[in-house]
Amino acid sequence: MRLRDLITDVWSWLDYKPAMADPRRAGRRNEWAKLTGSWVPDEDLRRLAAYRMLAAYDSNQAGQLAAVTGDDETGLERRELGDASKLVDTALGYLLGSEQTISVAGAEHADDEPSPEAAAALAVQDRLREWAEKELLPLRGQQAERTAILLGDAVYSLAWDPGKQRVLLRTWDPGLYFPEWPEDGEHDGAEFPARVHLAWELPEDERRGLKARLRRITYELAPIAPASRRGTTKDGSPVREYLTAEDGGPALIAGDTLTPETGTITRTYQWAPNRPSAWTCFLTDAEWDLDDLKHSDVLYDLPMHKARYRVRSDGEVLDRLDLMVDFIPLVHLTNSIPASGEHWGKPTVATVLQALDELSATDTDSSGASATTGTPIIGLAGARLPIDRTTGQPLPVKVRAGTVWQLNDNGRMDVLDTSAQLAELRARVDHVLDRIAANSRLTAAGLGTLDPTALPSGYALQLALGPLDSLVAAMRLARNHKYVVLLRMVQRLHQAGQAEGWPAGESLLARLVWGPHTPTDRAAVLDEVVKGVGAGVLSVETGVRMLMDAGYPIEDAQEEIERIQARAFDAAARLADATGDNTAVRMYLGLPEADLEMPDARKTLPDEQGRGDHEA
Template sequence: MRLRELVIDAWSWINYKPAMADPQRPGHRAFPEINHSWVPEPDRRRLAVYKLLAAYDNNQAGQLAAATGDDHGLERRELGDPAKLIDTTLGYLLGAEQTIVVPGAEHAEQHHGSAVADRAGRDDGGAPPPGAVQAADVQERLRTWADKELWPLRIQQAERCAVRCGDAVYTLAWEPAKQRVLLRTYDPGFYFPEWDDGEQDSSEYPSRVHFAWELPADTVRGLKARVRRITYELGPIGAATAPGITEDGRAIREQVAGADGDPALTVGDTLHPVTGMVQRTYPWAPGRPSGTTCYLTDAEWLLEDLGGAHDLYSLPAGKASYRVRSDGQVLDRLDLMCDFIPVVHVPNTIPDGGEHWGKSSLGTVLQLLDELAATDTDSASASATTGTPIVALSGARLPIDRTTGQPLPVRVEAGTVWQLSDSGRMDALDTSAQLAELRQRIDHMLTRLASNTRLTTAGLGSLDPASVPSGYALQLALGPLDSLIAAMRLARGHKYVLMLRMVQRLHQAGQVWPAGESLPARLVWGAHTPTDRTTVLADVVAGYGAGVFSLETAVRMLQEAGYPVEDVAEEVERIQKRAFDQAARLADATGDNAAVRAYLGLPEADPLPTVPLIPGQVTPDQAGADPQAALQATGRQATRARTDVPGREGPRTAGDV
């Protein structure tokens, strides 16, 4: 690459590749489809990088090198090192499990706690904290939805693509037939965000997002090559529309006219009296009307109808063929009844200022992987000459082919015997020393690879456990891995918060979840390194016993350490049902039997009848009905009690009375 063509951008680490030598036409020899007219020119370099990284992941880097002019590319040995790096990084990123958590849900009491508190006449002693019941309800709904949508599988699909390519994309769509939100993942090569003119920070959420790819020709079905584009776009709320058909039979959407002939509004929409703009109050924002909605368009274009003047962002609307959804809705600017684009882009790393795209985990070590593959190739050649050495014969009597009379080819095989003359000799080429050196070089490069990727030799599994003097030394050795995973999870944290907020709102728009403000929900990753569970258990016992930790926090620590705790609230409830010592201390502190029964998860006890031990004694029920009469009766009871003492005939003094 000449100096005047030097390009420094988010993919500069790939500039050394011959396939990327031309910044204007990257990969034009290996990936000619990238340079089709409909592909936007600024995105071609990114798409070429995605394809190149996929070739490394599938052990096809040698084929890629051969396609770009390397005559020895097909001889390249690829032993799966890139795929191992991707899978290892993915495993540490995801941890043992992924859990949806709504803050405050763990503080919700048992289902009967509030009822017991109300019957006991207490206002707040047994009631859960404000919002805890709602948080628990939302958490349960989100987890149920995640189970139906195969949440762990979708995360595996998207995050592996993010680790390999640097980017991953989720889409959310309301499915009327299933009455829930569908979660799907897309290859980032299909993702084309579009920002408005003058947008200064491309890390901001785009106002328009496209998904586009080519559909090959199908001669059996009589289909020509096509381009499919799915577009999500934010725009002002318009009049109501309905499916229609043009004169040439194409499905489109048409405005619905009212009784007076004017465009009708969707049910629930209103006109602003001053601006005349259509407004809508969404269920997640009560009292805050919005004038924005999201439109969905899904259409196809024939490649033969597209020329050099048309790219992805300017496809001719008159040539479009719109798709129809399962419920009969034509996907031509269909109003999705939400004021956000249900698309979430997940970068693998924290993007630089003003950038939108992440960096692949293979990016900075790609040349090292090439060196490793080259050394593996040399090692394979050296091992061939070591296992089957080159032999030089002198003064040997070679076997003759009886048919042709020519000497037969000489091969070194087990049991082969040659007759040598008195001055004959046999020499073998020994390449074992070179093979040993190549193996040492491979070990050196693997150590360098572990260091540069920050996965460490311990993380890659090449560290001998016997060489680690203590657990603290192992923890120090895993320090770079901890910082790597922390940075990767930081880049994803707010993305999953945004996704779970969208899931709540789309279910509210579908009128299957109650309306109200969306609660913050987050994805909790599992531990990425082995945890000393014995130490964690000792800390929990000591901290909870000393009153430093709450029971909810203690159970959460055990869950994160890998103990089989499925739900924190349920585990707390089980523990409290058997905590008789704590219940006894609660009874001593409050004297409230109802509070103790609520703490143990027991139903409210029936009131016990009070029987007077002395004739004429006032019961608590009578005392509550007439306090003055109870006071006089109590005095008479005390007098009678003193006169009834054996050996006492009656009161002796006024004080006794």
Template sequence: MGLRTFLTDAWSWLNYKPAMASTLDGRPHRALAPEVQASWLPDDAIRRLAAYKLLGAYDSNQAGELAALTGNEAAAERREFGDPSVLVDTALAHLLGKTQQILVPGAEHAGDEGAGPEAVAAAEMQQRLRDWAEAELLPLRMQAAERKAVLLGDAVYLLAWDPAKGRVTLRTYDPGFYFPVLDDDADPGDYPRRVHLAWEVPEDARRGIKARVRRITFELGPIASGLGHREAMRRYPWAPERPSPTTCYLSDAEWSVDDLRHGQTLDELPLDKADFRTRPDGQVLDRLDLMIDFIPVLHVSNTVADGEHFGQSMLAKVMQALDELAETDTDSARASATTGAPIIGLAGARAEVDRVTGRPKPLAVQPGTIFQLADGGRMDVLDTSSQLAELRARVEEIRDRAAVNARLPAVSLGTVDPSDVPSGYALQISLGPLDSMVDSMRLARAHKYALLLKMVQRLHQAGRAEGWPIGPTLPARLVFGPHMPTDRQAILDEVVKGVGAGVFSLETGIRMLQDAGYPIEDAREEVVRITARAASASPGPTERDRPSSAS
């Protein structure tokens, strides 16, 4: 009977789009070519890649262009003024905060009297990680990756040891290149044992290069011993007392699209047709043993996993509101055209005749134009200013509703006059939805960045990097700065009073100042400097207090 399919998944909020509705049967819309038309793509990746392309179109003000390709000819005149991009950038700024800092628990006690070797080791590891983050431009790469996570729902990092640089390198990949091999019964939060990074390289007719598919594969498997049935074991630097039978294999190859048969998906590409790439040192990247027992690919999702491996865009709940906003902006632009250049009806005017054609010339209205009207003549002007005012009010209404549903209050978007806020308490209440959104987004990322810093330590150990000790991996975490402006003077007064009265320690006060946005890079060093200055400023014993020679 041709019944429509009702599908609920991580991208069903886009089912109302013709381009996404066509993916319900596994066949992507032609407007989404070539990204999701390739035959080598896994079936379960089609809807995800289609959603990425739609979200990218909204971010670059091309949603109307994409809608026109799917059959909506009127969408070519659609006005798009960057509202989706503003929402994404605002959410990204609040997520990351003003600063990002690497902390290793226990490092703040390294300067204390009688500090143990654990505190000293934590402080040294914290400094190593911070030096690495500065060398690898971690904040800059986080900006690039996290913007994709907020917009598309996912981001991907790749870590690798670089012998030439003597450190671990960090790269970001488009999540559209990320294809994990997930077991049917696996928990969505589990780490996959096989991951592909793959994309299609387009044809270059000028250079005579045909279209090809590149696939980089990381796979966990048993260590090859070459001794038949015996299982090889390896002691890794981070667990020297616990032998492991597992290692990670790397393969990097290309296939000509012409060599792929229909139905051969990404995980089934024929190895006899593969052209494996070679490292600068001549090593062929065909199941290369990386000498590590983990996959150095990190997937970051924008939302907490709830039955899905992939995250959800922050635009998911407001996509239809953004469509309505664009349509209202389009109507407003049309109404403003008739308001600025109104339609005029003339009765009793004599039009000038074209001597060549003998037909009346069209009348044009411009400043200084004078029309001679006959007796009883009349000029009527179509006034659309009232409709324009209603449309502008409608635009503001939709924009406010989109901001509320996206949990980005108007004050966070900078559209509220500070004089309109009755009190600081009212401002704090209005920021409640934003606080909950930022807390949720940071919770989804907390363990991922802890895992990234864990991988950084272990890759340095595996590469025998100078200064990185052998032994268990120390826990480290990435702390985001405050996402909203704070009353720094009030917090400073609170710290001065609290530390002076002995209510809390100097270390706690320094951390409070860091959270408030004061430029304190290292809490431990700041405590040492403050203590040293206080000791040098304290007065010494007076002559009266000194013991006399007679005594």
């Protein structure tokens, strides 16, 4: 390899594989074209090669892949015991934590008499949680996050379903995701593309008479177009046709406005009532026969005159269908924080892939050594071996329990002892596992391979888990904004679909709150809260939040605070002494207002009244 051929990018960790180093190089393009087709852009081949290789490691097929690509002729004999899959599943468990909760900013202030803002935040929070339960967000999230940890990337899609009256959530393989960026390259990695494709091949179906096809779903942000409806071509294929108004101008969708001077159509979206927009998102879903595509027909520039458009369940033709939103309802997750100018994430196992190969090779050698240790090789000298009566040749000798050999006076038996080599190989396995734990930052304590007796205290365990804490923090940081965007899209799609109960106006800030990723010393947290609240350096609200984060069964923080205050008679007495306001004390204890019409306590007994009259 020359210096000019050295590639340094987000997938440089696979360059040690000769067949994977540069799929664009001459002689290898055709090799990958058999798997991806000629429609795949050259700049995406390296990414797709990395995805395929990582999937092979996850399914214990790395040896088979190495044998097929010519990297290792003995790859079929490689022993793979699921170490890569364990790393991915372990990282997934720490990333997700014990639970995930949707939280809307301001909803925590919704008390007995909440402000309009707090009440609206609480209503949106309840609706988002209800939507998440119906759409199985924890399950979908686990699917997407495992893909992101394994491959470095994952994709969510959102779509409004008129029948169910809610937004549908779906996860996609990142190998089907092809964003289209400006050719000038002047864009930041954190920006969103204006055109995105989801594309894959459909196999030939002889029973239905269908050829091998390419399906491409395209989302595109573009200026708002005139109103359109379903139409047909001369051969009866569905297509969209644009409508014309009575005055000969373009027909407009209800609510759109045409500026005659510029010819621009603007629209006011419910989430931006004071900001008219000239942009919308168009959806196109079409198929092409692979036989109709030439080698020069790349995914981004397919011949539209050969396309066959799909029809949605409600009869809408998916040919630049106006989705009535000003954003692309796709969210691309990255497992790590991309480098400057990059858009793709880095898998958790990327930096330790060679160590996994070393571990697999050591396991293979250990398997061979254990075979010779359990069934040793024996050398016989001066032994009388049984003879095959037909051929007259000695029969093969096998070691079995109870086998007896007759030896001559000078005969002997030598046994090859490979137990020492087996012990060395097992020690090497432990060494490689320690390197994998350290370099992946999952740590031996996180992987469960650390001896608990080796830690003198809980503080030592906390230090041992330090790299894992920083890894989880970085992974969550890379995802926090994406889930904010996803939940904002969910609100806006419900507004665009005019779903019942979703208010118009600006979208509220909603976040996905992760649970603790490591076990918490609940007793220590409780003691800290008691001392902090008792000393007045922590508020009751903060203390209750700390207890919830520690895993105490507190469902609603505000209700728990009210229960605590209803029994805090000492604090109420101090409040009365400090303010002298009985009304404030009763409000603090959650009691109703006192009746101000007090009865007259001055009463005269009948006998006393009579005695007084007699004396008078």
